[in-house]
Amino acid sequence: MAKTLTELTASAHEMLTGLEANTAEVSKRGATAEFTKSGKTLLASVEAMEAERETMKAALKAKTAALYIAIAQLKTWNSEASRAVKRTYRDQQEKWVEFGINVKAKGKAKGKAKGKAKK
Numbered sequence: 001m002a003k004t005l006t007e008l009t010a011s012a013h014e015m016l017t018g019l020e021a022n023t024a025e026v027s028k029r030g031a032t033a034e035f036t037k038s039g040k041t042l043l044a045s046v047e048a049m050e051a052e053r054e055t056m057k058a059a060l061k062a063k064t065a066a067l068y069i070a071i072a073q074l075k076t077w078n079s080e081a082s083r084a085v086k087r088t089y090r091d092q093q094e095k096w097v098e099f100g101i102n103v104k105a106k107g108k109a110k111g112k113a114k115g116k117a118k119k
Contacts, residue, residue, distance in 0.1 A: 005050060012043045 019036045089095040093103045
């Protein structure tokens, strides 16, 4: 089963501690000082990237919150602007189109005949 990043880094720290404590014995099987050094470098790189990723996630969360606030403010502004235009050109609805406001069609079709005779 795959390890989580936290488990993997903890395991790598433990492995490095063990390798450094037993250099003479494990170097005979290929775990040389250079091998241990490359492990330390990899671990440091992964930890640095993970820290950067966490920072970026926090920054993205803050940016997203700021974006939602700005969107809400823009909606409010647009609504207020529409209201001002509609009040200004109340009797000239064809003018609303210049401001991007859709004019609802007048005289909507009414429901079917109301007074059908019941049997």
